[in-house]
Structures are given as structure tokens and as C-alpha cells.
Amino acid sequence: MPININTEFGHSMPPEEDHNITIHAPGWDNAIKFRNGDPSVLNKMKSIYPRFGPWAQARHILFDISAKLSLPPDHGCLAFTSPEAFAYAKQFAASSHRSPPEVKLEQAELKFRVVDVGGVRLYVVVFPISKFKGIIGIWQVSGTGISTRLAEELLKHVDEMSVVDFEATGETEPLIVPETTYLAETNAHEKLRERIWALLKRSPIKPTDVSPNDVYLYSTGMSAILGLHKALMAIQEGSVVAIGAVFHHTWNLFEEAPAGFKHFGPADVKSGVVDKVEAYLINEAEAGRRISYLFVEFPSNPLEISVDLKALRELAVKYKFPLVVDETIGSFCNVDVLPAADVVITSLTKSFSGYANVMGGSVVLNPSSIFYHSALKPTFMTTYHNEYFSGDASRLLSNSDDYLSRSAILNRNALALANLVHSYCTPSGPVTDMLYPPFTDTAASYRSFMRPATPAFTPGYGCLLSIDFDSKDSAIVFYDALNVYKGPHLGAHLTLAVPFNDLVWGDPTHCDVAYHRAYGLRTEQVRISVGLEDEQDLVEAFKAALHACCEAARKK
Known part of the structure; x- marks a missing residue:
């Protein structure tokens, strides 16, 4: 049955409520107008990512x-x-x-x-x-x-x-702030920490001593990254190192690091990125420096690269730096990155919440880390303060009640669509690559951190996939013909498509387009966040868009 979309331009996906965080804005050209701050699009916005x-x-x-x-x-x-x-x-x-x-x-x-x-x-x-x-x-x-x-x-x-x-x-140093108060924690905060802890302990690759008290809640995924960034910079001075695709606001935060930001773009197997990182670490050590920490998304958004965490763990031990893994895309239920990570970061706004109506983030400290007792835990115990509003915590707790059952559907639907799109990939056709963990050359790395299956849940590859096209024209035909919701965000209950790279990395006045393109952030790419719709309905919608794309290419 065709997917029925009656949402007006600029409104959120249904059910439309006061605190929704999505926007439906069909048309590739409208995404670019939004990026450029065009009033003809901005003035129609009735909902937006807060x-x-x-x-x-x-x-x-x-x-x-x-x-x-x-x-x-x-x-x-x-x-x-x-x-x-x-x-x-x-x-x-x-x-x-x-x-x-x-x-x-x-x-x-x-x-x-x-x-x-x-x-x-x-x-x-x-x-x-x-x-x-x-x-x-x-x-x-x-x-x-x-x-x-x-x-x-x-x-x-x-x-x-x-x-x-x-x-x-702003010229006063320091700013003398009156008696500081922070938002009060509630039972919802405690229950959220316990839920995340239970998910971390569920079917682990390697048992850990992590406890609910090692889970720290934040108002957004970015505030979690900022909180951890400030803590780690205080613990160990040095540059921040990141591998592969990172979220653009994470990039903006890292480039402000006092000792600099070192980025390694290509991160697939053939790139030899681990060897390149070690060469950099050797140079830093010879100069009498350490890095502050290394950050990686697992897998990365939107390229779905799953870098070799085992090799990075060995480097972290050898060169004495914390390894931070953002597992938002893989998600708690599918992957267990604690065996490799000193710290795990998650945007709870995404599939953990699942209903696109509340934001949140978490930082989990690994008690097995060599930094845990000496630096990480003491720093967080003295510097962490709650900034997560109780109303948001309550909504997130309620939303995540069905996290595992939703994730099973997201995994199933995304794999079905990835298999379909992959069948259309040809060297001479308009669809050139399917970016999803099992179709990358880093698939073995992803699988090595998948949780063992249980009777209640079989891990998969998450809800996010991306499609590469031979040209911008082909990508636009596919995107505009695809009958799903259009706009930023991922992990929602309904499928969302967005020209993510063109939207985020396509403006040469704000970023080095050629640099990001060189490691895969091509503007001829469409990112898909797969939702909970009927699997066959999604398959038919994608078949129609793929057919339109192939037909346009044939005529051209």
C-alpha cells in the first residue's frame, strides 16, 4: 500500500505535537534554501530541531x-x-x-x-x-x-x-556568578540511568563493572559531547583527534580545541587509517606531547564506516590516551563498544527515544579504563551538574519503554531497503554505492562488536543508511520521487530522507567542500533514516524512486 503523506510543508511528521523535533520539507532545492537561510523557506517552518x-x-x-x-x-x-x-x-x-x-x-x-x-x-x-x-x-x-x-x-x-x-x-575576568543552582534530578533521571545501565549489561561481549552511577545524562547529544570534551581537556592536555565522518557541530567544537584538532578523513580498511594515526602519535610523543583523546563514531554518520576499534584500543593503551566512541548510529541494543572504549557517548534523541519529540544525551564511563579511578570518575563527580529538565527526562523514559521492539523493526526495515538498493548498484548505472555496515569493507569490524543474539532480541545494523549516485541530477530525481518524509533527524518512528552532505557540508563559504568530499561526504548522496512503516510499503516506495532515477538516467 502506498505510504500516505498529508503533512504540510514546514510542519513536523505526525503526530504533530508541541515538542516535535522534525520538519517535513520536500524538495532538494528547499533543503539548500534552508541551508542558505532563504526566508521563502524559513518563514514556512512550523517545527524545527530545537x-x-x-x-x-x-x-x-x-x-x-x-x-x-x-x-x-x-x-x-x-x-x-x-x-x-x-x-x-x-x-x-x-x-x-x-x-x-x-x-x-x-x-x-x-x-x-x-x-x-x-x-x-x-x-x-x-x-x-x-x-x-x-x-x-x-x-x-x-x-x-x-x-x-x-x-x-x-x-x-x-x-x-x-x-x-x-x-x-564580556571584558570582565572572571565573571563572578551569584549562587549557582542547577536543575533538580527526579525519579525519571534515576530510572533512565538504570535503563541505560541495563542495556549496557544486556548480552555483553565482555562483562564489565559499569553501574548506573557511571551513566551521566545531558539535555542533548551535543551537550554530552561538550561536557565530556571539557572534562577530558582538563584531565590531559593535547590535541583532539577524530577519525572519519563526525557530526558537523562536533567538528565545530573540536576545531576550537586549544592544542588543535587533528582529523583523519578516509577511514575504511584500504585507507590504512590506524597506521596513519599511530604515525601521528609517534610524532607527538617525540615532541614530548600526548593527545587529549581520540573520538570516533561507530559506525559513522552518514558513511557507515566502522573503524577498527580493537586496533584503536591497542593504540590507546600504548600511547596513554582515552578512546571515546559515539555509538549513536549502532545503538546500545546492537553493539557493545565498552570492550574498546574508555567512554561511550550516545545521542538519546535518536533511536533510544524513537518518537522525535524529546532530546537527550548520555556519557558512560568505563570502570575498566585506566583513566577511570585516577581521573575520569573524580572529574565527573566534582564537575558534573544536572542540566536535563525533568519533563524531558520523563518523556524520554516513556519513549524508551519499547526501545528493543522498535529497534528490531528498524533493523529489519533498514536491511531490507539496503538489500534492495544494493541490487541496483552498478558501475555504469545512476546508483553507485549502498552505504550500510554489511556492505562496507569495515563490516568485519562492526560484526566484531555486535552483541550476541538472545531469544528476546537479535542485533542488527541500525536504522541509518546512505545511497551514493553518479551525479547530483540522479540523486535529486531519486530524492524528489521518494515518497517518505523529508528533513533532518534520524531514529524516528517514520522514515526520513535528507540530502545530508549537501545540506551540511555543501556550502563552500562555511567549509572545505573538497576536503570532506575526498573521504566520502559527497553531495551526490542521500541519507535515509528508516522508520517503523510496513516493510513492503517501504520497499515499494523505494522501488518507485529507484525506477524513476534509472529511467531518467536512461533517457539522459
């Missing part, structure tokens, strides 16, 4: 804060639940990576305020609205902006808002 910018309830509370602070009409503000946002805003604004000059902020242009609303202390960064493009990155990259649910709760108490006696400009 970390892209203040949205809905969050925007309303920021307007109210601006009014309470009597900000000039040419100034705006962003609000956070942690005073650390002040330091990050100053660092971000001062970075040499902020360009062009018309959006780069001088430190004197930033001001900082503190307000109390409904028992919650907010830390407010004030900036000239004309420099919005230069400051919005602290919301996007840090991932610590107030959530829509928290904003909704705060709006109930907006009349009680009070300004805390505190004022400092």
Missing part, C-alpha cells in the same frame, strides 16, 4: 526575558541553565573561526545577566541582534539551550521573573 535555534516556547520565554531586562530593541538574548554557558560564549565569540567580520562578535558586545523564573535560575547571554549568526553557535554547538518543555514550564511563571543582582560585560 538545537538549531530557539523555537516555539523557547523563543517566547526569551522574548519575555528580554522585556524583563529592558534590553534595547536591537539586542536579543539566549538563556541557559548553567553558568558555564558564560565562559563558553566568551570563548566562542573570541574564536578566530567566527567569520565573516560582520558576524564576528567582540567580547565587549556580549553582556551577561542572571534571572530566576519559577524556581529555575537562568544564565542569560545578551548580544546585538545584528550579530545573531555569530552567536547562535553557542546554542547549536553546546546543545545546552533551554528545551521547549522547560520553556513551557517557565512561561507559567513568567510574571514572577526576578532579575538577580549581577552584571558583567
Whole structure:
């Protein structure tokens, strides 16, 4: 039966609710207009990924804060639940990576305020609205902006808002923050930690002593990466090393590292990336330096490369650095990366949540790590503070009730579509490659970290796959003919397609397009997040789009 899509342009996938994080925006050209900030598309947006910018309830509370602070009409503000946002805003604004000059902020242009609303202390960064493009990155990259649910709760108490006696400009060192408060933890937080712990202990490759107290919750996946990044940089100075494709905001965070960011792009077997990493480590050691840590996605988004974690583990031991593995794409149920990783990061917003209506992230410390007792655990015990709103924690806990049963369907549907698309791949045809773990030359590495099957669940390869085409024209024909929801996000209950690389890495004014293309982030690629629809319905939808693509190529 054909997949029925009646969602209006700019709205979220159904069921449409106040806190949804998806947007349906069909048309490849509209994705590029969105990337370029075209008002003809932006003005139609009724839903959006909340970390892209203040949205809905969050925007309303920021307007109210601006009014309470009597900000000039040419100034705006962003609000956070942690005073650390002040330091990050100053660092971000001062970075040499902020360009062009018309959006780069001088430190004197930033001001900082503190307000109390409904028992919650907010830390407010004030900036000239004309420099919005230069400051919005602290919301996007840090991932610590107030959530829509928290904003909704705060709006109930907006009349009680009070300004805390505190004022400092961006030139003041240090910023003396009044009594710091953080969001309260609830039973939902405890239950979430226990659920993640249980998933880590379920059918392990190698038993570990990990406990619920080794699980740290964050408001988004990016805030989890930022929290870990700051902790690791404090533990061991040095450059940050990353292998293969990493999320673009993760890239933005890493390039700000004080001792530099070293990236190894090609990461498949034939690239010899492990040997290249070791050569770099040897050079660092000969210069009397260590790296701070090494970061890798397993598998990577959107290329689905599963780098050799066993070899990286050996390097981590030999050269004494923490190995951080982001297993969001593989996901808790399918892969067990604790045997290799010192720390595991996950965006809980994705398939763990599964319903595209709440955000969250987690950091798990591995008690078997040589850094655990000496540095990791003590650092987190003294520096970690809860910034995850109870309403979001409750929703995430509820959503994840059926995580395993949903994941079984996601695995099944994605593999069916990957097999179908792979059958269309030919050297001379428009479909040139199927990017999904079992179809890559790193398949053996992925399989070596798959959890053993149990009667209750058989691990698979996750919900994400990507398709390479011979040309942008072929990719566009396929994309526009594909009858699924169109927009960013992955791990949702319904299938989403997006020209991810063109959207994220295709603008030469903001990134080195040729560099990223060289290791596989081609703009002639479509990323698919497979959902829970009927398998045969999805197969038919993809067959129709593949047929349209092949027919267009034949005529051309």
C-alpha cells in the first residue's frame, strides 16, 4: 500500500505535537534554501530541531526575558541553565573561526545577566541582534539551550521573573556568578540511568563493572559531547583527534580545541587509517606531547564506516590516551563498544527515544579504563551538574519503554531497503554505492562488536543508511520521487530522507567542500533514516524512486 503523506510543508511528521523535533520539507532545492537561510523557506517552518535555534516556547520565554531586562530593541538574548554557558560564549565569540567580520562578535558586545523564573535560575547571554549568526553557535554547538518543555514550564511563571543582582560585560575576568543552582534530578533521571545501565549489561561481549552511577545524562547529544570534551581537556592536555565522518557541530567544537584538532578523513580498511594515526602519535610523543583523546563514531554518520576499534584500543593503551566512541548510529541494543572504549557517548534523541519529540544525551564511563579511578570518575563527580529538565527526562523514559521492539523493526526495515538498493548498484548505472555496515569493507569490524543474539532480541545494523549516485541530477530525481518524509533527524518512528552532505557540508563559504568530499561526504548522496512503516510499503516506495532515477538516467 502506498505510504500516505498529508503533512504540510514546514510542519513536523505526525503526530504533530508541541515538542516535535522534525520538519517535513520536500524538495532538494528547499533543503539548500534552508541551508542558505532563504526566508521563502524559513518563514514556512512550523517545527524545527530545537538545537538549531530557539523555537516555539523557547523563543517566547526569551522574548519575555528580554522585556524583563529592558534590553534595547536591537539586542536579543539566549538563556541557559548553567553558568558555564558564560565562559563558553566568551570563548566562542573570541574564536578566530567566527567569520565573516560582520558576524564576528567582540567580547565587549556580549553582556551577561542572571534571572530566576519559577524556581529555575537562568544564565542569560545578551548580544546585538545584528550579530545573531555569530552567536547562535553557542546554542547549536553546546546543545545546552533551554528545551521547549522547560520553556513551557517557565512561561507559567513568567510574571514572577526576578532579575538577580549581577552584571558583567564580556571584558570582565572572571565573571563572578551569584549562587549557582542547577536543575533538580527526579525519579525519571534515576530510572533512565538504570535503563541505560541495563542495556549496557544486556548480552555483553565482555562483562564489565559499569553501574548506573557511571551513566551521566545531558539535555542533548551535543551537550554530552561538550561536557565530556571539557572534562577530558582538563584531565590531559593535547590535541583532539577524530577519525572519519563526525557530526558537523562536533567538528565545530573540536576545531576550537586549544592544542588543535587533528582529523583523519578516509577511514575504511584500504585507507590504512590506524597506521596513519599511530604515525601521528609517534610524532607527538617525540615532541614530548600526548593527545587529549581520540573520538570516533561507530559506525559513522552518514558513511557507515566502522573503524577498527580493537586496533584503536591497542593504540590507546600504548600511547596513554582515552578512546571515546559515539555509538549513536549502532545503538546500545546492537553493539557493545565498552570492550574498546574508555567512554561511550550516545545521542538519546535518536533511536533510544524513537518518537522525535524529546532530546537527550548520555556519557558512560568505563570502570575498566585506566583513566577511570585516577581521573575520569573524580572529574565527573566534582564537575558534573544536572542540566536535563525533568519533563524531558520523563518523556524520554516513556519513549524508551519499547526501545528493543522498535529497534528490531528498524533493523529489519533498514536491511531490507539496503538489500534492495544494493541490487541496483552498478558501475555504469545512476546508483553507485549502498552505504550500510554489511556492505562496507569495515563490516568485519562492526560484526566484531555486535552483541550476541538472545531469544528476546537479535542485533542488527541500525536504522541509518546512505545511497551514493553518479551525479547530483540522479540523486535529486531519486530524492524528489521518494515518497517518505523529508528533513533532518534520524531514529524516528517514520522514515526520513535528507540530502545530508549537501545540506551540511555543501556550502563552500562555511567549509572545505573538497576536503570532506575526498573521504566520502559527497553531495551526490542521500541519507535515509528508516522508520517503523510496513516493510513492503517501504520497499515499494523505494522501488518507485529507484525506477524513476534509472529511467531518467536512461533517457539522459
